[in-house]
Amino acid sequence: MNPKTREGAACKTAQAHADEKPEGMRYKKDKPMNLADVFPPNGHVQHLYCNQCNDYLDLSFTDFSEDVSGICISIDGLPVLRCRKCSATFLLDDSRVAIIYLHEQATKARKSVVKVTHKNTDRDFGFTKVPFVYDSDDYKYIPGLYRPFNEGFLTPVFFNKEVLIKYDASPVYRVSFASKTYGEIRQGDAFSMPFGLNRNDKLIMWLGDIASLPETEQYYLRSENVPSDHSIGSEFYDAQIECKFTDPSPEDNLFKDRSTFLEACFGRFGEKLAQLDKEVLDLAVTVQRPLVDSARTRRDVADVLNKIYIESFNNKALGKALDVLGEDAKSLGSLKRLQKLLEKSSPMSNISEMMSPFYVLYDLRVAFSHLGSEKGSQESLQYVQKRLALGESAGLLDIYDRLIVELSAAFKKITAVVGDGTKYWTKRR
Ligand SMILES: [Zn+2]
Numbered sequence: 491m492n493p494k495t496r497e498g499a500a501c502k503t504a505q506a507h508a509d510e511k512p513e514g515m516r517y518k519k520d521k522p523m524n525l526a527d528v529f530p531p532n533g534h535v536q537h538l539y540c541n542q543c544n545d546y547l548d549l550s551f552t553d554f555s556e557d558v559s560g561i562c563i564s565i566d567g568l569p570v571l572r573c574r575k576c577s578a579t580f581l582l583d584d585s586r587v588a589i590i591y592l593h594e595q596a597t598k599a600r601k602s603v604v605k606v607t608h609k610n611t612d613r614d615f616g617f618t619k620v621p622f623v624y625d626s627d628d629y630k631y632i633p634g635l636y637r638p639f640n641e642g643f644l645t646p647v648f649f650n651k652e653v654l655i656k657y658d659a660s661p662v663y664r665v666s667f668a669s670k671t672y673g674e675i676r677q678g679d680a681f682s683m684p685f686g687l688n689r690n691d692k693l694i695m696w697l698g699d700i701a702s703l704p705e706t707e708q709y710y711l712r713s714e715n716v717p718s719d720h721s722i723g724s725e726f727y728d729a730q731i732e733c734k735f736t737d738p739s740p741e742d743n744l745f746k747d748r749s750t751f752l753e754a755c756f757g758r759f760g761e762k763l764a765q766l767d768k769e770v771l772d773l774a775v776t777v778q779r780p781l782v783d784s785a786r787t788r789r790d791v792a793d794v795l796n797k798i799y800i801e802s803f804n805n806k807a808l809g810k811a812l813d814v815l816g817e818d819a820k821s822l823g824s825l826k827r828l829q830k831l832l833e834k835s836s837p838m839s840n841i842s843e844m845m846s847p848f849y850v851l852y853d854l855r856v857a858f859s860h861l862g863s864e865k866g867s868q869e870s871l872q873y874v875q876k877r878l879a880l881g882e883s884a885g886l887l888d889i890y891d892r893l894i895v896e897l898s899a900a901f902k903k904i905t906a907v908v909g910d911g912t913k914y915w916t917k918r919r
Pocket of ligand 1: 541544545573576578
């Protein structure tokens with residue numbers, strides 16, 4: 491069904507590839523493998539995490555060719571799990587069984603050489619008549635996906651991530667994020683479809699979930715459907731399959747807080763007050779603490795944060811929400827529009843104080859991008875430092891750390907003003 495990534499080598503000498511041997515197949519470098527080493531270690535459960543460096547493993551198809559206890563066994567396209575970080579390779583239990591079986595058959599037939607090719611399971615799980623491209627080998631071999639019921643439901647289907655922009659722009663659907671790479675597409679209370687972004691920047695959703703969408707939506711998704719890259723390691727996988735929520739980074743928290751605020755606003759005003767365009771989507775994933783304090787990183791950080799957390803507010807939608815309340819917003823920029831909307835929603839709250847971090851971020855860009863005079867930039871920077879309760883010696887890293895936390899807190903406060911936008915993140919069992 492899908493083209494596989496072929497890896498491995500035809501080399502049959504143990505010496506040459508000793509370091510690449512799948513775990514559990516250790517042997518002395520100058521000697522053949524022992525069949526006993528192929529049996530799964532007692533109580534062993536293969537997970538999607540590398541037991542050498544703890545990074546995610548990718549499903550991969552390797553050309554296996556080894557002398558196993560006196561029989562030369564070659565399997566083209568043997569499914570294995572591979573770590574891209576430390577290059578360790580791990581044998582799947584199914585693959586171990588295949589090697590053991592081939593050894594047994596060859597022994598019975600008194601043959602010293604066996605050569606076979608792995609056949610893709612190539613199954614259509616039948617959830618939908620829309621011909622999605624997916625790889626049933628993913629379902630069979632990636633740890634944690636197989637279930638004795640609803641077979642194939644948890645088959646990962648891969649898409650261009652721009653799909654999210656379309657759903658965000660739709661009046662029917664909403665896209666919300668639990669972190670920078672894990673979220674849900676929702677349609678009111680009718681359904682919610684979890685999605686994740688993998689390390690290759692591809693969007694992943696489960697086949698069973700996709701099949702619950704109206705057929706026209708499925709055909710749209712099919713147009714953005716890409717072949718599996720067999721790489722499912724992501725926060726989406728952790729949460730949905732392992733029920734593991736890694737400690738979110740401050741940046742993850744901030745993006746989630748933004749999402750929760752926008753959800754609350756949608757519930758209150760019926761408007762999507764910010765848009766998810768390709769730029770925001772690309773930038774959100776890349777935001778991380780700068781490593782160094784330089785003129786370049788100052789400009790980049792201020793720029794990126796402004797784009798995601800200020801410029802993505804939708805002026806038109808803010809204007810419409812204000813219009814409903816009888817307010818004229820023509821002369822106002824987006825932050826002022828938002829402030830006015832919140833003030834109308836909660837006249838007793840000190841909105842301008844709550845929103846201070848957003849104005850700080852705005853000024854930070856003025857300070858770091860040298861948009862005005864040198865003196866003006868310096869004054870802006872001092873004003874930023876003062877409002878973040880930092881001294882004048884505070885550099886980019888201090889400012890960044892404080893600002894991310896303050897922006898998160900600001901989103902939480904204005905969310906409380908609008909109403910409860912809390913939602914529930916469920917795992918898939
Ligand atoms: Zn590793």
